[in-house]
Amino acid sequence: MDAQILNSIAKVLDAFKIRDPIINVTEMKSGHINNTYLVSVIFHETNKEKRYIVQRININVFKDPMLIMSNIDLVCEHIRKKNPKEALHFHHTVSGDNFFVDGDNFWRLYTYFEGIAADGEVTLEIIKNVGRTFGIFQERLNDIDTSKLYETIPYFHDTERRYKHFLFTIKKDPKGRAKEVEADIAKLEKLKPYGLMIHNHKKEFPIRVTHNDTKTNNALLDSETFAPLCAIDLDTVMPGFVMHDFGDAIRYGANEASEDETDLKKVKLSLDRYKAFAEGFVGELKHTLTPIEIEYLPYGALAMTFECGMRFLDDYIDGDNYFKIAYPKHNLDRARCQFALLEDMVNKLDDMKRIIDEIVK
Ligand code: GN1
Ligand code: MG
Secondary structure, eight states, X not given: OOHHHHHHHHHHHHHTTOOSOEEEEEEEOOOSSSEEEEEEEEETTTTXXXXXXXXXXXXXXXXXXXXXXXXXXXXXXXXXXXXXXXXXXXXXXXXXXXXXXETTEEEEEEEOOOSEEOOSSOOHHHHXXXXXXXHHHHHHTTTSOGGGSOOSSTTTTOHHHHHHHHHHHHHHOTTSOTGGGHHHHHHHHHHHHHHTHHHHTGGGSOOEEEOSOOOGGGEEEOTTTOOEEEEOOOTTXXXXXXXXXXXXXXXXXXXXXXXXOSOGGGOOBOHHHHHHHHHHHHHHHTTTSOHXXXXXXXXXXXXXXXXXXXXXXXXXXXXXXXXXXXSTTHHHHHHHHHHHHHHHHHHTHHHHHHHHHHHHO
């Protein structure tokens, strides 16, 4: 670990009034945006190891991180009142903030939550419990006053607006990459009507508090029983539509391949995984969701897959300024994978609808 980072982390712990000796720091590399570190200390009260998650927020993406921390505070407190075991514990500084600003860096810290964040090859039982985790999360927040939450990334799932941005990026073409991806742009155009289904009906849906990043590994499960524990990564918690939470989970977790698979033959919607997630998610929310939300759940998956593919392609053409990449064409590979998945979803749309109907019956 870089000495400078270790220094910064020591300073952050001190700011959050944690003065126990640090014994280990590891970076957790699964996110595309923030820097996340797992920090172990020897806790003075027990003389045993205690772990914290320390995160540096990417202020290029989250322009106003204080608003995020306000949303997180509201949501965690709301959940804590209903079931303290399901709430993340963010620590506060001497001045009472749940964040710490050090020069240009914005930090936060919470107690490590024991559990597993499943990813990759997982069983259907695990997927169902991931669905339950996000369903329970939604259910707990069902009665929160959404007007108290900030829209921390404005128009986050405004697919139409993102499409306009995409057209603008093609026009700018700052790296001269648009020509190379002509076929991908054509595919996007062909898939657009499916991607915009939710957007085109947006006035008909209730506004809820949504998680907005329901990847499989953002649900923590009990490491022995795989029972649902808690939803993590609350950066994008804000007002939104439930179909987007359902949809993003399917986009990520029901793909038979990973998000950046380059062998597109492997990229398919697994109807078994789709069903398992839906059973968990819809099962928890059966009495909460309105008929129109239920009807549009499958379109949520199409919308999120389209939108995310478009965002990856946009970022590729733009010169990779938003998502972290591991190699030069990473964003392009991610985009192609999303479009291949979306094509498969379109073919399976009737099955996707039928499965939801069977669950709610
Ligand atoms: C980003 O950083 P991460 O992995 O939590 C992105 C999501 C995308 C996702 C794609 C704030 O989330 O919207 O769906 O990558 N988060 C933001 O993997 O843009
Ligand atoms: Mg996230």
